[in-house]
Amino acid sequence: MDLFQKYNIFILLNLILISSLQGSEETPKNGTSEKKKQKFELLLKRQTYSFIPYNFTSYSEKTDPNESIETRHLQQNQKVLVPAVFSYENYEKNYRAEISYYEVELVNPNSNVIRSNSSGLSAERFYYSPLARSEFEANFYKIISPIQNWNLYLGGGLRNINKYTYGKYMLDGAFQEYFYTYGPQVSIQSSYQFIENFTANLSVDVFYTEGTRFFRTPMISTDTLVFTNGSAGTRGIFRGYESEISLQYKFHENMRFHLGYNQIYSYFSYLHFDQLNLSYHLSSPSYISISNGSRSGNYEILRGFFLGFSVFF
Template identity: 90%
Template sequence: MDRIQKYYVFILLNLFLISNLQSSEEISKNGASEKKKQKFELLLKRQTYSYIPYNFTSYSEKTDPYESIETNHLQQNQKVLVPAVFSYENYEKNYRAEISYYEVELVNPNSNVIRSNSNGLSAERFYYSPLARSEFEANFYKIVSPLQNWNLYLGGGLRNINKYTYGKYMLDGAFQEYFYTYGPQVSIQSSYQFTENFSANISLDLFYTEGTRFFRTPIISTDTLVFTNGSAGTKGIFRGYESEISLQYRFHENMKFHLGYNQIYSYFSYLHFDQLNLTYNISSPSLTYITNGSRSGNYEILRGFFVGFSVFF
């Protein structure tokens, strides 16, 4: 992550220097810079995401009829990210194209788990498997200006969501479950210019993605094995929205400072999920049992404040 941040900073500084040189050359040739007909912009954010994963929200549903599970107080679920957004805007034809990307990993998420069954009530600190989620977006907007200082960006595009759950498959640390999903989204952005250097943005995306599930049967321990009938035909679906509000201050001709809040709410569910698990205990064969592994859908939430800098040229 540190190398990625240094790489982003290096790109930002170089683009800043290039834009300065271009502005200086244009002013020296023409005496005054002409009004630009197009704009490229690179935005880098430093965002602290609080990630509530599906593994946590659905854990209480992975139970048998004779046991009840309650989860609360999720911990170690925050991560500092550097999302990147690159956009192109054409003022003559009134359109905007934009791509963005981020990836978040949780190494050791854990929560309180309260179990209630025929043996009584028990409480423990439960550690979930490491997991990761990444998103890529490509959007195209038509620019509409209801008022002189107010722009609306109406459009949509494609969203790709990948989700990993890691486990110790033959002790090599490979993924246990992986989803590759993609689908359409509708997007709207609103930008209002209060003064020459100060503006505010609000955006909302509605998305639906669907894709293939890849699964590897986990080994719980050296004494306990799990056999499954496989996951052929099983898919994963994400549907939800992303909202963001931010303030921008233009402190240089080619640079802006951003301060805002972002939230991604997605409801995840399985499609064609019909899996049977056989759990076998080598030392105690009598403890062998079969479960259907069925799970209902539940939500994932990523949210947090961010600061950012953008350079445009």
């Protein structure tokens, strides 16, 4: 998954489109241009995401009844991303269409793990499996202007969330567990120009996505093999919200700077999950253990500040 290659292609195509549209524009003979009836916008953000994945929040709940596990101080869970947003706005018919995409990957997330059982108390540094998450959105809005300089965008659309866990197969480029989910969302945006060239923006999305689970039985170690009864019929569900607040500065007629904060809070859970794990230890052929792979739902959070640059054409 070459994230930068995807964005390089995305940016190149839009720059070509901008150049062609600007080259085709003509200035009227009187030297003034007519007021635009529509606009396109390409927004690129440089955002440092702090990613708290489901693998971390649910680890303490996948334990033996006779053992207590507590996770603390997640590390190596930050990533610099370049989310992209492309939109079209029609002033005559008062509507806006928008698409956006991002992808985040954590290669070596780890945390302190404190275990408590009949043998006593122990602490260790635990390394979680490499993982990734990507999101694509397509939204349509109706524009309402309650007062001058204030626009409300009311609408919604489709959100697609993909979730990968690589396990021992990171070097092979294959996943251990993969979810492809999609579903509806309701979206509200607010834009208010409080002084010349400065605009405050606020947006909230509420979403629900559901999709199929694909699973590959992992090999825990060179000494231990794990077999499962399969994952037929198992699905995954994301439900949550995304909120964003930002300040926009217009330094050119067709260019803007953005400074803001974004958070995506989602609760992930399994649907029709009934998995049994059979562990076989090569060093002790007589020792075979069976465990229930069931786990409860838990949350995932992505959040961070961003700097953005947008071009209108």
